[in-house]
Structures are given as structure tokens and as C-alpha cells.
Amino acid sequence: MCDTCGCNLTPGNKHLAFKPVPKGATAVSVLKGLLAKNDDQAVHNREHFDRRGILAINLMSSPGSGKTALLEATLVALKDEFTCAVIEGDLETENDAERIRAKGVQAHQIVTGTACHLDAHLVHDALHQMSLDGVDILFIENVGNLVCPASFDLGQHLNVTLLSVTEGDDKPAKYPVMFRAADAMLLTKTDLLAVLDDFECDKAEAHLRNLANPAPVMRLSARKDLGMDAWLAWLRAQLAAQRARVAQGQSRRPAIQSDGMKYHSVTA
Amino acid sequence: MHELAVAQALVEQVDAVIDQHNAAQACMIRVRIGPLAGVVPELLASAFPLAAAGSRMEHAALEFIHAPIQVHCQTCGAETDAAMNRLVCGACGDWHTQVVSGDELLLESVELETTPSLTPDP
Ligand SMILES: Nc1nc2c(ncn2[C@@H]2O[C@H](COP(=O)(O)OP(=O)(O)OP(=O)(O)O)[C@@H](O)[C@H]2O)c(=O)[nH]1
Ligand SMILES: [Mg+2]
Ligand SMILES: [Zn+2]
Ligand SMILES: [Zn+2]
Numbered sequence: 222m223c224d225t226c227g228c229n230l231t232p233g234n235k236h237l238a239f240k241p242v243p244k245g246a247t248a249v250s251v252l253k254g255l256l257a258k259n260d261d262q263a264v265h266n267r268e269h270f271d272r273r274g275i276l277a278i279n280l281m282s283s284p285g286s287g288k289t290a291l292l293e294a295t296l297v298a299l300k301d302e303f304t305c306a307v308i309e310g311d312l313e314t315e316n317d318a319e320r321i322r323a324k325g326v327q328a329h330q331i332v333t334g335t336a337c338h339l340d341a342h343l344v345h346d347a348l349h350q351m352s353l354d355g356v357d358i359l360f361i362e363n364v365g366n367l368v369c370p371a372s373f374d375l376g377q378h379l380n381v382t383l384l385s386v387t388e389g390d391d392k393p394a395k396y397p398v399m400f401r402a403a404d405a406m407l408l409t410k411t412d413l414l415a416v417l418d419d420f421e422c423d424k425a426e427a428h429l430r431n432l433a434n435p436a437p438v439m440r441l442s443a444r445k446d447l448g449m450d451a452w453l454a455w456l457r458a459q460l461a462a463q464r465a466r467v468a469q470g471q472s473r474r475p476a477i478q479s480d481g482m483k484y485h486s487v488t489a
Numbered sequence: 490m491h492e493l494a495v496a497q498a499l500v501e502q503v504d505a506v507i508d509q510h511n512a513a514q515a516c517m518i519r520v521r522i523g524p525l526a527g528v529v530p531e532l533l534a535s536a537f538p539l540a541a542a543g544s545r546m547e548h549a550a551l552e553f554i555h556a557p558i559q560v561h562c563q564t565c566g567a568e569t570d571a572a573m574n575r576l577v578c579g580a581c582g583d584w585h586t587q588v589v590s591g592d593e594l595l596l597e598s599v600e601l602e603t604t605p606s607l608t609p610d611p
């Protein structure tokens with residue numbers, strides 16, 4: 222029996238014949254974000270936060286820009302006001318989580334091994350190993366990397382991107398995907414500006430505006446306690462805004478969710 | 490880099506499409522990608538065979554549709570082309586713009602190979 226050329230057909234059985242469908246290609250239109258699975262998990266993570274009224278903030282920067290130092294200073298400053306918790310993402314070591322715990326704050330370390338970024342599944346696993354009751358602000362310190370963390374939604378409400386003054390003021394122009402995703406840009410280690418002659422805070426801000434990003438830019442030094450008040454005030458305002466959203470049954474996705482996607486889902 | 494993670498997500502999604510349509514395998518996969526998605530097409534293309542090894546799409550061709558960067562100006566309303574690190578309005582120069590194209594990372598379409606099957610003659 223040959224199903225492809227019809228040689229088994231006779232005039233007598235032709236009316237019963239089964240016509241072979243050519244082994245062919247059917248084009249199926251999908252139009253779905255490639256990272257849809259991560260994004261679905263991120264939505265679930267955000268539900269965890271919103272149910273408890275937690276504000277979740279994702280901190281991103283190059284390695285060593287001062288994320289953990291900023292957290293140490295911030296946690297001490299907010300100690301009597303809010304309950305905070307921290308998720309630390311690093312390729313190796315528990316060092317950053319231990320630095321946070323030394324400040325008396327709950328910290329969970331995610332050791333990513335080879336993965337150079339956190340994703341929503343890693344964060345979800347961490348959430349289920351933490352006690353989130355009573356937490357007001359959850360900080361997620363992403364793996365130090367200016368490239369991939371920007372592509373993965375973790376379920377956070379806000380992205381904060383740090384740029385230390387030793388890195389050069391043109392970083393937003395060189396890493397536009399990362400800086401476009403920032404809901405706030407922090408220029409860190411400003412105590413070192415005095416010894417550097419080529420970092421201009423205004424230029425860094427101009428590069429950020431060239432990315433059409435209206436995010437506030439704050440200049441601070443966590444080690445020398447400079448400019449911390451504006452940052453702490455911003456955090457208080459963001460927590461209040463999150464509480465107002467939760468009361469309305471609303472949530473917020475960070476700037477990482479592209480405006481373009483909204484346009485495309487309308488046409489899709 | 491993260492392109493392997495993206496390639497693995499792509500394989501999972503195409504796998505689901507193959508299942509949904511009871512197909513044998515995928516022979517062509519089209520991905521729409523913009524420079525602002527943060528994924529390098531060349532790196533994704535070289536990560537894809539690793540992620541697809543042994544799957545029902547290991548022989549599929551991966552094709553990219555490159556989305557140009559375009560912004561809509563909230564000040565003057567113009568829609569203009571823009572560069573990756575200069576997303577300002579091409580008409581009036583204002584930076585209050587929205588990216589309308591260039592940040593997508595979409596599985597656009599899949600061509601499936603159906604196994605030869607018999608269907609009744611109409
Ligand atoms: N002068 C100065 N040094 C700082 C400041 N903040 C951090 N540092 C130093 O910068 C180095 C890196 O700081 P960390 O806080 O560990 O940086 P990080 O971004 O958490 O680093 P990774 O987690 O490895 O990506 C340390 O030696 C800090 O002491 C600051 O405000 N001023
Ligand atoms: Mg750190
Ligand atoms: Zn990565
Ligand atoms: Zn859960």
C-alpha cells in the first residue's frame with residue numbers, strides 16, 4: 222500500500238478513497254513573547270508581594286557598584302521604620318547575604334552558579350523559603366551585570382539601577398537596555414568625585430534622558446552618608462504608593478515591561 | 490550569557506505549538522527581535538542548536554525578523570526612526586517619547602511539518 226501516490230486506487234474504490242495530505246508545512250502564527258513563561262512566573266511572584274502589601278525592588282548594576290553597601294546603609298537607616306528583607310543573587314558565595322544578616326535583617330542568598338542573572342523561578346523558590354509576613358520592603362540584589370538582568374522580570378515593582386562614579390558617565394549610552402529599564406538611577410560613591418576628574422553627573426543624566434527615561438537620578442555615597450536622605454524619601458514615597466495601589470487592588474510593573482509590547486498586543 | 494536561557498524558552502514554546510497542532514516537527518521558526526530586547530540575534534542563533542538538540546525542532550531553520558527602532562513623540566506626535574542609545578524624537582528632538590518598535594522579542598510564527606496522514610476526499 223502506498224499512501225502518497227494513489228497507486229492503490231481503482232475506478233471501483235475511488236469514491237471511498239482517502240486523499241493523502243502532502244507532507245507539508247503549515248505556518249502557525251504565534252505572536253507570543255519568548256520569555257512568556259518567565260513573565261507568567263513573575264506575575265505570580267508579584268501576587269505574592271501584593272497580597273502582603275510588600276514593595277519589591279530589584280537592584281541592578283555592574284559588579285561592585287555598591288549595591289550591597291547601599292543596602293547595608295539603607296537597612297540601618299530604616300530599621301525603626303519598616304521591616305525589610307533581602308534576596309541576594311550572586312554567582313558564588315553567601316558573602317552578601319552574611320553582610321545583610323550582620324545588620325539584623327533577613328537575607329536569602331541565591332547562588333546562581335553559572336547563570337549571570339536572576340529569573341522569576343529562582344526568586345519564587347527563594348520566596349517560599351523566606352518568611353514574608355510583616356515585611357514592608359523586599360530588596361532583590363541582582364547579579365552584578367549590566368546586560369542580562371534587564372531582560373528578566375522577577376515580579377518586582379521597581380528597578381533601581383546603580384552607576385558608580387568610577388565607571389564613567391557614558392554607561393547609560395553603552396548599556397541602553399539596562400538603563401532604559403530603570404525606575405530610578407543612583408549615582409553611587411560620590412565621595413570619590415573629588416579624586417576623579419572625568420565623571421560628570423549631569424552628563425550621566427543626559428545620557429539617561431536620551432533613552433527617553435524620565436526616572437529620577439539621585440547622587441549618593443552609602444559609605445560616607447551623602448545624599449542618602451533623597452533616596453530614603455523616595456523609598457518611603459514608593460512604599461506609600463504601593464500601599465495605595467494594593468488598597469485599590471492594583472499593581473505596578475517596572476519600566477522593564479516595554480511600551481512596545483502594549484502596542485503589539487493590540488495589533489496581534 | 491542569557492541567550493542560552495532565551496533559546497531554552499524558545500524551544501519550550503515551539504514544543505507547545507507542535508503539541509497543540511499534533512505536528513511531527515517544526516521546520517521553520519521565526520522570531521521577531523528588536524535591538525532593545527537585549528538579546529543578540531547571532532548569539533541566540535548559536536545557542537539555539539544546543540537548546541534544540543534531540544528535540545522536534547533540531548532541524549528547524551531559525552529566522553529573525555529584525556524590528557527597527559521607532560519612537561512616538563508625546564510632544565509633537567511624530568513617529569520617527571531612532572538609535573539604540575538616542576531614543577529622542579527625530580522631528581523635534583524631545584526625549585518624551587515612547588518606543589513603538591524595536592524592543593520586541595516575539596515568537597512570530599512556526600512552520601510545522603505534519604506527518605502524512607489520510608483524510609477523506611471531499
Ligand atoms: N568610596 C566608596 N566606596 C564604596 C561605596 N559603596 C561601596 N563602596 C565600595 O565598593 C566595593 C564594592 O561594594 P559592594 O557594595 O560590595 O558592591 P556590589 O554592587 O554589591 O558588588 P557585587 O555584589 O559583587 O556586584 C566595596 O569595596 C565597597 O566598600 C561608597 O559609597 N564610597
Ligand atoms: Mg553585592
Ligand atoms: Zn544572564
Ligand atoms: Zn508561589
Ligand SMILES: [Zn+2]
Nearest residue numbers: 369490491492
Ligand atoms: Zn547575558
Ligand SMILES: [Zn+2]
Nearest residue numbers: 562565578581
Ligand atoms: Zn517630537
